[in-house]
Amino acid sequence: MTSPLLRRLLGFPNRCSHWVLYRWRRSLQLRVATTTALVSAIVVLVIGVVLLGQISGGLLDAKRKAALAEANNGLRVATAELSVVTDTGSDGMRNSLTQLVTTLSAKGSNAGLFDVAIIPRESGQEPVVSGGIEPGDVPPRLDKLVKQSRQGYEYSSIPQAGGGSVHGLVIGEPLDSPVGKFGLYYFFPLQSEERTLALVQRTVLVAGLVLVLLVAVIADIVTRQVVRPVREAATTAVRLSAGFLEERMPVRGADDLARLARSFNEMAESMQQQITQLEELSRVQRRFTSDVSHELRTPLTTVRMAADVLYGARDEFPPGVDRSAELLHTELDRFESLLADLLEISRHDAQAAELEAERLDLRRVVSRVIEGAEPLVERTSSTLKVTLPEEPVVAEVDSRRVERVLRNLVGNAVEHGEGKPIEVVLAGDDEAVAITVRDHGVGLRPEEVGLVFNRFWRADPSRARRTGGTGLGLAISLEDAHLHNGWLDVWGEPGKGALFRLTVPVRAGGVIVESPLALRPPDASPEVERPAASWPPLDPDWDGEPTPDLDPETGAPYNNHESSGISVGTRLERDTLEDGR
Amino acid sequence: MTVRVLVVDDDSALAEMLGIVLRGEGFETSFVYDGSTALDAFRRIKPDVVLLDLMLPGMNGIDVCRALRAESGVPIVMLTAKSDTVDVVLGLESGADDYVIKPFKPKELVARVRAQLRRNEDVPPESISVGDLVIDVSGHSVTRDGQPVPLTPLEFDLLLALARKPRQVFTREVLLEQVWGYRHAADTRLVNVHVQRLRSKIERDPENPRIVLTVRGVGYKAGPA
Numbered sequence: 001m002t003s004p005l006l007r008r009l010l011g012f013p014n015r016c017s018h019w020v021l022y023r024w025r026r027s028l029q030l031r032v033a034t035t036t037a038l039v040s041a042i043v044v045l046v047i048g049v050v051l052l053g054q055i056s057g058g059l060l061d062a063k064r065k066a067a068l069a070e071a072n073n074g075l076r077v078a079t080a081e082l083s084v085v086t087d088t089g090s091d092g093m094r095n096s097l098t099q100l101v102t103t104l105s106a107k108g109s110n111a112g113l114f115d116v117a118i119i120p121r122e123s124g125q126e127p128v129v130s131g132g133i134e135p136g137d138v139p140p141r142l143d144k145l146v147k148q149s150r151q152g153y154e155y156s157s158i159p160q161a162g163g164g165s166v167h168g169l170v171i172g173e174p175l176d177s178p179v180g181k182f183g184l185y186y187f188f189p190l191q192s193e194e195r196t197l198a199l200v201q202r203t204v205l206v207a208g209l210v211l212v213l214l215v216a217v218i219a220d221i222v223t224r225q226v227v228r229p230v231r232e233a234a235t236t237a238v239r240l241s242a243g244f245l246e247e248r249m250p251v252r253g254a255d256d257l258a259r260l261a262r263s264f265n266e267m268a269e270s271m272q273q274q275i276t277q278l279e280e281l282s283r284v285q286r287r288f289t290s291d292v293s294h295e296l297r298t299p300l301t302t303v304r305m306a307a308d309v310l311y312g313a314r315d316e317f318p319p320g321v322d323r324s325a326e327l328l329h330t331e332l333d334r335f336e337s338l339l340a341d342l343l344e345i346s347r348h349d350a351q352a353a354e355l356e357a358e359r360l361d362l363r364r365v366v367s368r369v370i371e372g373a374e375p376l377v378e379r380t381s382s383t384l385k386v387t388l389p390e391e392p393v394v395a396e397v398d399s400r401r402v403e404r405v406l407r408n409l410v411g412n413a414v415e416h417g418e419g420k421p422i423e424v425v426l427a428g429d430d431e432a433v434a435i436t437v438r439d440h441g442v443g444l445r446p447e448e449v450g451l452v453f454n455r456f457w458r459a460d461p462s463r464a465r466r467t468g469g470t471g472l473g474l475a476i477s478l479e480d481a482h483l484h485n486g487w488l489d490v491w492g493e494p495g496k497g498a499l500f501r502l503t504v505p506v507r508a509g510g511v512i513v514e515s516p517l518a519l520r521p522p523d524a525s526p527e528v529e530r531p532a533a534s535w536p537p538l539d540p541d542w543d544g545e546p547t548p549d550l551d552p553e554t555g556a557p558y559n560n561h562e563s564s565g566i567s568v569g570t571r572l573e574r575d576t577l578e579d580g581r
Numbered sequence: 582m583t584v585r586v587l588v589v590d591d592d593s594a595l596a597e598m599l600g601i602v603l604r605g606e607g608f609e610t611s612f613v614y615d616g617s618t619a620l621d622a623f624r625r626i627k628p629d630v631v632l633l634d635l636m637l638p639g640m641n642g643i644d645v646c647r648a649l650r651a652e653s654g655v656p657i658v659m660l661t662a663k664s665d666t667v668d669v670v671l672g673l674e675s676g677a678d679d680y681v682i683k684p685f686k687p688k689e690l691v692a693r694v695r696a697q698l699r700r701n702e703d704v705p706p707e708s709i710s711v712g713d714l715v716i717d718v719s720g721h722s723v724t725r726d727g728q729p730v731p732l733t734p735l736e737f738d739l740l741l742a743l744a745r746k747p748r749q750v751f752t753r754e755v756l757l758e759q760v761w762g763y764r765h766a767a768d769t770r771l772v773n774v775h776v777q778r779l780r781s782k783i784e785r786d787p788e789n790p791r792i793v794l795t796v797r798g799v800g801y802k803a804g805p806a
Contacts, residue, residue, distance in 0.1 A: 293662055294636060294662035297662040297683035297684055298592045298595055298662060298683060299592075299594070299595075300683070300684040301595055301598075301660075301683040301684040301685060302592070302594045302595045302598045303684075304684045304685070304686065304687075305595075305598045305599070305601075305602055305686075305687045306598055308602075308686060308687045308688070309601060309602065309605070309687070336684055358798075359797055359798040360798050360799075361798060361799075364752075368754075392798075394798055399769070400768075
């Protein structure tokens with residue numbers, strides 16, 4: 001059981017380390033400053049250790065030399081003193097030794113204060129000491145050395161008169177005299193040297209820390225000078241890519257960074273020029289389309305009216321001429337719808353097409369299209385079976401475009417349906433609305449499925465056309481579907497007919513995840529799974545349900561559900577038309 | 582009495598062709614080839630219908646339309662080569678009653694001209710009230726508290742169609758058929774723009790209409806009296 005507070009406390013170091021790691025990865029400045037500080041800290045540490053070693057070595061060396069000189073001097077004095085001692089009795093001896101110790105220890109010298117001890121090397125005599133020294137304070141190794149009549153020194157701790165002990169230098173010398181053999185010991189406390197050393201240590205430490213800090217700050221400042229323009233460049237680039245083409249970097253001085261800024265600005269300048277040029281080009285293109293439209297339409301109107309007048313009066317013409325008037329009349333219809341379709345597709349190409357979405361009941365749209373298509377259907381033996389839900393199917397759509405798509409799909413079904421029944425189904429859910437148009441005609445071969453939305457593509461060029469389509473109908477329908485953020489898919493099998501499905505989101509600009517209607521009709525041949533390894537990588541733009549496949553020739557995604565190639569479903573993305581085919 | 586049609590179009594071939602077709606239907610036609618003389622010609626000829634091309638030299642069609650509307654409620658039918666919404670809506674907002682997109686069929690044009698003329702036919706005396714407005718059907722006038730509210734004949738017909746059957750919802754298609762007289766020319770932008778214009782004249786607060794109400798996803802209806 002962990003309380004939230006505890007969890008937060010436990011999580012804190014984790015969050016901290018995350019933050020530091022994030023900053024570390026993000027900030028060049030921080031990295032450079034930290035690295036510089038670390039490296040200089042190591043250098044300062046090494047220098048400090050060497051320096052302190054040198055200084056303490058030098059200090060102790062000088063002390064030792066002075067101490068040895070003092071001890072030798074004392075030994076001479078002691079030897080001289082003891083050679084004149086006459087009273088060799090216990091008390092007399094003791095007095096003489098005590099006096100000698102007092103004399104020796106009271107001298108003082110450039111080796112500083114010290115204590116002296118005279119310890120007999122033979123039994124029978126009492127040791128004599130000055131200050132707070134005990135005979136047992138003599139380091140055993142030194143004692144042994146002196147007992148072998150040799151001189152020596154050793155660093156050891158020295159007890160003080162007031163209690164406690166300090167580091168010190170103990171020098172031992174053999175003192176041979178007529179009155180006996182002694183060891184003369186000098187105890188030099190190293191207090192002042194330690195103080196000096198401590199001071200030096202503190203100074204070196206503080207100086208080192210200050211130096212490291214200064215180096216870090218300097219590195220930070222220097223890096224900032226370099227990094228700031230780079231950051232400015234990054235910010236400017238972001239603003240540029242966000243469309244603020246006027247954005248430039250400030251140029252200061254004439255150094256490398258100023259050169260960076262200048263080159264950056266030159267790049268931005270040329271980019272701006274290019275973009276403006278392209279925008280201009282696109283504007284000109286749109287303008288051109290609009291102008292062509294106007295310029296073509298006015299004479300076409302005159303021709304159209306003239307043709308109608310001629311057509312109206314064709315009964316009065318001689319044979320041949322009257323047929324000409326008829327042909328002129330009907331072909332003008334085709335010419336007009338072709339022109340209208342061309343203008344519509346160029347509006348899509350120029351991205352000048354606008355979605356005029358309004359909420360409406362799609363059942364009415366479907367009914368209107370069906371009503372309009374009835375004369376066409378009556379000319380064939382086929383029938384239209386329409387399935388509409390009981391309740392309204394409301395969506396935000398551009399009724400003109402949806403109607404046009406449906407007119408195209410129904411017209412297409414009539415043309416290729418071979419007089420067999422045509423089924424139109426409308427369905428909707430919370431997210432999307434779908435309409436399917438199914439015919440039972442010749443159907444589509446697998447290789448045709450990827451082509452139906454291509455401009456001016458015809459399933460069978462030799463077949464007679466009944467509806468007089470322009471060849472652009474499905475291409476425009478696809479664009480209209482895309483304008484709605486919707487899908488236009490097709491399924492087809494030879495002999496089983498074709499099914500087109502339009503799916504649009506309920507709300508304008510919404511995203512479809514799944515269509516309310518299935519693309520594959522119940523009588524479709526069963527799907528055969530292809531081995532997963534042979535599937536090309538996913539298209540990032542793909543948002544539909546089935547995994548897409550890519551048409552090897554066109555690069556257009558479609559669902560090739562079956563390797564035998566009998567049953568094929570397809571959905572074409574925008575690319576298909578922008579391939580320029 | 583012959584119906585006079587004023588054709589304002591800079592394309593002489595089209596104007597001549599329009600003349601042939603309209604005369605064939607029994608109209609009397611006059612022609613103006615640029616925008617700047619259109620207003621003078623209008624005052625001189627006093628036509629029953631104006632056919633106005635949107636792209637004109639001198640003064641463009643939109644400005645001509647505004648100028649005509651400023652001094653007359655004469656039915657104006659725009660001839661436009663642009664089917665883009667912006668152009669169509671701009672034309673309608675400047676005061677045109679209807680528009681035909683080039684290329685059009687002669688029959689279509691004649692039907693539209695006749696539909697505009699039908700407005701001026703005689704009707705029996707009748708008075709309908711909607712909201713705080715009183716509609717004098719035969720007198721073709723609308724008053725609020727005794728003060729006349731100026732409406733063009735088309736706006737008058739639109740209001741009348743809605744007011745005759747209060748609370749009934751009219752789809753845009755039905756309104757197109759009843760007010761404009763078309764069965765299949767389904768461009769509902771006509772209705773939208775004219776409803777906006779009507780509201781700006783009859784509603785006290787056009788942003789918050791009380792007389793002509795929108796029924797979302799269906800169409801319009803007249804508000805409760």
